[in-house]
Amino acid sequence: MRVLPFGPGALLAEYDSLAEVMSVDEALRASEVAGIDEIIPAARTVLVTFRQVDRAALEALLVPGAAATRIDGPIVDIPVVYDGEDLGEVADATGFSTEQIVATHSSTVYSAAFLGFTPGWVYLVGLPPSLQLPRRSTPRTAVPAGSVAIANEFTGVYPTVSPGGWHLLGHTSVQMFDVTRDKPALVVAGDRVRFVPT
Amino acid sequence: MIEVLNAGIGSSFQDLGRPGLAHLGVGRSGAADRASHRLANRLLGNDESAATIETCGLLSLRLHRSATVVVTGATGSVDVRDGRAMAVNNVHDLPAGADVTVRPPEEGLRYYVGVRGGFEVEPVLGSRSFDTLAALGPRLHAGDRIGIGPDPRTPMAADLGFHRQLDTLIHVSDGPRYDWFTADAWALLTTQPYVVSPAGNRVGARLTGPALERVQIRELLSEGLVEGAIQVPPDGQPIVMLADHPVTGGYPVIAVVAPQDIASVAQARPGTVLRFRHTAR
Numbered sequence: 469m470r471v472l473p474f475g476p477g478a479l480l481a482e483y484d485s486l487a488e489v490m491s492v493d494e495a496l497r498a499s500e501v502a503g504i505d506e507i508i509p510a511a512r513t514v515l516v517t518f519r520q521v522d523r524a525a526l527e528a529l530l531v532p533g534a535a536a537t538r539i540d541g542p543i544v545d546i547p548v549v550y551d552g553e554d555l556g557e558v559a560d561a562t563g564f565s566t567e568q569i570v571a572t573h574s575s576t577v578y579s580a581a582f583l584g585f586t587p588g589w590v591y592l593v594g595l596p597p598s599l600q601l602p603r604r605s606t607p608r609t610a611v612p613a614g615s616v617a618i619a620n621e622f623t624g625v626y627p628t629v630s631p632g633g634w635h636l637l638g639h640t641s642v643q644m645f646d647v648t649r650d651k652p653a654l655v656v657a658g659d660r661v662r663f664v665p666t
Numbered sequence: 667m668i669e670v671l672n673a674g675i676g677s678s679f680q681d682l683g684r685p686g687l688a689h690l691g692v693g694r695s696g697a698a699d700r701a702s703h704r705l706a707n708r709l710l711g712n713d714e715s716a717a718t719i720e721t722c723g724l725l726s727l728r729l730h731r732s733a734t735v736v737v738t739g740a741t742g743s744v745d746v747r748d749g750r751a752m753a754v755n756n757v758h759d760l761p762a763g764a765d766v767t768v769r770p771p772e773e774g775l776r777y778y779v780g781v782r783g784g785f786e787v788e789p790v791l792g793s794r795s796f797d798t799l800a801a802l803g804p805r806l807h808a809g810d811r812i813g814i815g816p817d818p819r820t821p822m823a824a825d826l827g828f829h830r831q832l833d834t835l836i837h838v839s840d841g842p843r844y845d846w847f848t849a850d851a852w853a854l855l856t857t858q859p860y861v862v863s864p865a866g867n868r869v870g871a872r873l874t875g876p877a878l879e880r881v882q883i884r885e886l887l888s889e890g891l892v893e894g895a896i897q898v899p900p901d902g903q904p905i906v907m908l909a910d911h912p913v914t915g916g917y918p919v920i921a922v923v924a925p926q927d928i929a930s931v932a933q934a935r936p937g938t939v940l941r942f943r944h945t946a947r
Contacts, residue, residue: 472843473839473840473844473922474892474922475839475892475894475895475924475925476924477892478892478922480842480889482842505686506890507689508688508689508890508913509890510887510889510890510914511889512889513887513889513890514890515891517892583689583690584691584914585691585915586799586913587690587691587692587802602885620887627691628800645690647791647802652690652791653690656690657689
């Protein structure tokens with residue numbers, strides 16, 4: 469673990485694995501250290517912003533615990549039409565047929581590790597290694613809302629039209645974020661997700 | 667009731683934003699120059715969280731009842747039809763029927779137009795700020811009729827806090843990825859002029875200047891961002907994150923603007939030359 473500077477009101481802790489990130493995120497949320505404003509976990513980092521905080525107490529919480537965080541929240545089914553623009557490229561890169569890509573992507577129960585980027589953008593882990601590819605070398609300027617996509621160790625759904633460099637496998641008509649719902653984000657950290665081909 | 671005759675340029679409702687929702691991917695948003703937003707509300711006797719309208723000019727409002735109005739932030743002329751021009755940073759009691767037009771700024775970039783009682787628009791996730799990146803929050807359109815909140819029944823006090831100098835010398839400290847950059851990059855950032863580009867917006871101020879080169883060229887996995895973070899995309903031209911920055915970003919952050927200097931960056935017009943000075947490590 470390394471603690472990196474981020475101005476007078478924040479620090480960024482960097483870890484070797486997402487499992488460490490999730491254990492620290494959980495410990496920070498359960499803690500009662502006063503003055504913490506935001507806790508923003510990501511793939512290998514946790515950003516903590518604060519006003520006045522007991523720096524020693526905060527840094528003690530940044531040491532990852534031994535116990536792995538279990539994700540056992542409710543399962544959210546997301547219907548997907550597998551008609552993504554990048555199916556051909558993903559087939560070329562993995563050696564899979566389109567049918568194998570669909571079968572592999574939809575046969576896993578994913579875990580929601582964290583949200584970021586824009587409202588409702590959830591990073592789902594559990595993608596089989598055979599489908600793990602780096603981001604596209606040239607990002608698209610506008611990825612349609614509802615696009616189901618993969619990149620690196622993650623899969624996810626674009627909640628709104630946004631720029632993006634992930635590989636598009638298909639689309640869903642489910643709203644990932646809707647402020648008129650009691651719970652605006654369809655999936656929150658700790659939930660599990662299944663993609664159901666339709 | 668206030669009617670929007672012309673929505674103007676870059677106009678939106680803003681308040682102090684919606685902190686604490688990053689776990690949903692929702693950023694803070696809020697006034698880009700929070701000090702000027704707060705000043706407007708203090709001058710009016712409002713709570714500092716009352717909504718103001720942030721505008722880069724050409725906003726035109728018609729009062730359908732008498733109201734107490736103030737304009738802070740940028741400096742420029744504010745016309746009142748059939749009345750005296752309004753001075754910025756001064757509260758004005760205006761009669762029903764008055765049309766108030768905010769001209770393009772002469773100094774600074776963003777005005778804050780406030781009314782005693784606050785603009786009564788529907789909050790979204792606890793805030794009346796419009797987040798331009800997430801397209802979240804109340805919209806502002808020509809033809810809208812906006813309610814005015816109840817009189818706060820507080821005294822309006824003189825406030826000498828508005829004698830704020832907008833600075834073009836911006837203090838920065840190390841960012842989390844400063845060691846991804848060449849020593850030259852640091853020297854360039856803290857000695858050379860960087861010009862504010864017209865391509866900037868509430869998400870970030872884009873700067874043009876000597877390219878900041880990296881020694882570490884591997885891909886960065888997205889990580890959390892703060893307001894004032896200076897991100898460097900592959901073209902080496904820095905971007906200072908402002909109020910509507912995404913919760914996480916995938917470009918390395920070389921430096922972080924000191925919180926007290928963020929308003930100066932947010933108020934810097936295209937063409938402004940900024941210089942960065944490193945605070946002690």
